[in-house]
Amino acid sequence: MAYVLGFLYADGHLEDSAYIRGKYIHVINTDRDRIEIIRDLLGSEHAILERDKGGNYKRAYLLRIGSHTLYNRLFEIGMTPRKSLTMRFPAVPQKYLNSFVRGYFDGDGCVFLEKYYGTDHSHATKRMRTIFTSGSRRFLWTLNDQLIKHAGIRKFYLHAHSKKGAYQLRYSTESSVKLFTFMYGLSASRGLYLRRKYDIFMQYFKERPAWVDVHVCRILKRL
Secondary structure: OHHHHHHHHHHEEEEEEHHHOEEEEEEEEOOHHHHHHHHHHOOOOOOEEEEOOOOOOOOEEEEEEEOHHHHHHHHHHOOOOOHHHHOOOOOOOHHHHHHHHHHHHHHHEEEEEEEEEOOOOOOEEEEEEEEEEEOOHHHHHHHHHHHHHHHOOOOOEEEEEOOOOEEEEEEOHHHHHHHHHHHOOHHHHHOOOOHHHHHHHHHHHHHOHHHOOHHHHHHHHHO
């Protein structure tokens, strides 16, 4: 359930419809399989709705669950109706922290590869970047503190995205590799991870095998 909680923190929000005494949890994402997995893990049979705005927008999939119990529990641990601006990092037990982080990453994280030219500009090499996004600066600071403590990450950059009114927690190649080994630990063997993001890490390790240490190797053999 830690993975689900992380995903809800990224792509879910709470709706309190006082006029009908209803409390709802919304989950929306462009990957339908993620929404289906979240629905199954929550034991829901609610329909998944499609949202297609057209233009340059990707088709999104929405799950809306009415549950006072789930709503109240999420509210207690830090989610709010305007969570993107006010949410706080939940008290996640250490043994479940990597699952929570992976769930949040699958919702509001990204990983990409880019060309990097050295000081002599003679040739380009590939480097990897990972990013977590949130409207809550406090949430990202606490997330980073947890990753420093439990994933061994040292280098980071917190960037304020003025146009989108959001913050981005950015990591370089070295920290991205540590983040990979932390997120895709044993609990990921149950299939609770977004394959297309995992495959970008895989692509980097194929192109830059020098970064494949014993910890990375174990994960690549298992997943």
